Amino acid sequence: MLIRPATRDDAAAIWSIIGPTIRAGETYTLDRDLSEGDALAYWFSADKEVFVAADVDGVVLGTYYLRANQAGRGAHVCNAGYMTGAAAMGRGVARAMGLHSVDHAKARGFRAMQFNFVVSTNERAVALWQSLGFDIVGCLPGAFDHPAEGFVDALVMYRAL
Template sequence: MSLEIRAARTSDHEAITRIIVPTIRAGETYALDPGLSEAEAVAYWTGADRETFVADQDGVVLGTYYLRANQAGGGAHVANCGFMTGPEAAGRGIGRAMGVHALDRARERGFTAMQFNFVVSTNFRAVKLWQSLGFDLVGRLPGAFRHPRLGDVDALVMFRTL
């Protein structure tokens, strides 16, 4: 099976919606309003300030990520990303492939580092993945995320140079 990570197209919006809306609604890993409409969620994920990609395996979109500058002005040399995969992608290396692609794309665009501002500490798979790709835990925000089942949990700031 062939995995292609490519720029998202308007025709991918339905597949992106299928992946991101359940994750947003669950409210366990992203600090986004769980009540966002499907249109608002896709507009956020594919906004003009970011490049959006999909992981396509034989015509089926299994994951998506966006890449943008973390900040404007003096912080614009640091990249930021968001990643989501569908449940059928779990344990198949899709997240890792997108992470590697994002690091390569960020370098191509001239970014010199990448920072994740708000990794929910209970998202163990994500934390483990980012650490395996060279990200350091550089900050902990105690109780900064209100998890729907676990209550207030820490959010992590993760960083790596490119």
Template sequence: MQIRSATPADAAAIWAIIGPTIRAGDTYALDRDMGEEQALAYWFGADKEVFVAEVDGAVLGTYYLRANQAGGGAHVCNCGYMTAAAATGRGIARAMCDHSVERARARGFRAMQFNFVVSSNDRAVRLWQRLGFEVVGRLPGAFDHPAHGFVDALVLYRTL
């Protein structure tokens, strides 16, 4: 697996991953009807550094890294990760998280925070906890899940 900086040439492959994830509406608090142009503009926002994970030339995952806050909070970063549905269980998310921790350290961040992890996303919650993140907050009923109704969102945090 190779994890590298994303380029504009990766847009179609990234959309093929983030489009279905956004449409499913069960892990990200994004408008399920968001179009390709708007979704890519969000993912490639000016405040974000974007990466892709490739296996045998195929993009199977993508993540972004950014400062979580400005000013006095700029030493804490935030990331968003999405993996192709066909690549679930292949270690893509874990590799991207490991990569993001190293990249965050290299950029001088002192901690990483996930602001809104949907509590019913069991695989992600377990993975983040195995990778050293702690649940530091719970937002009761903050996410309207398409199958489960209102579920909690979690705030996870780890020092770097």
């Protein structure tokens, strides 16, 4: 697997991953009806570095972004968002992107990484982040309106780098 910076040439592949995730409405707070153009504009916004994980044939399996979590005096803590294509689930793509993002964040000089809103019902993600050294440092009770589960908690997760 190769993890590399994304280019605009990756937009269709990225949309094929983030589109279904956004439409499902189970893990991101984004509007489920977000257009392709608006979703890609969000993912590729100027404050983010975007990466893709591709197999040996160049097929994009997942994508993530990295950015400062806050401006100014909080800019030493980064934030990231990850999405994996359905066909790639269970193949270690998210773990590889997580490890890559931690290493890249360290290389960029960030001192910590914080996830502001991990939906508690996304148990695979919570377990993955914990296995990579992230702690749950906060819980936002009923902060996420899950399409099947109703109002569920959102977790704040943090790791020093």
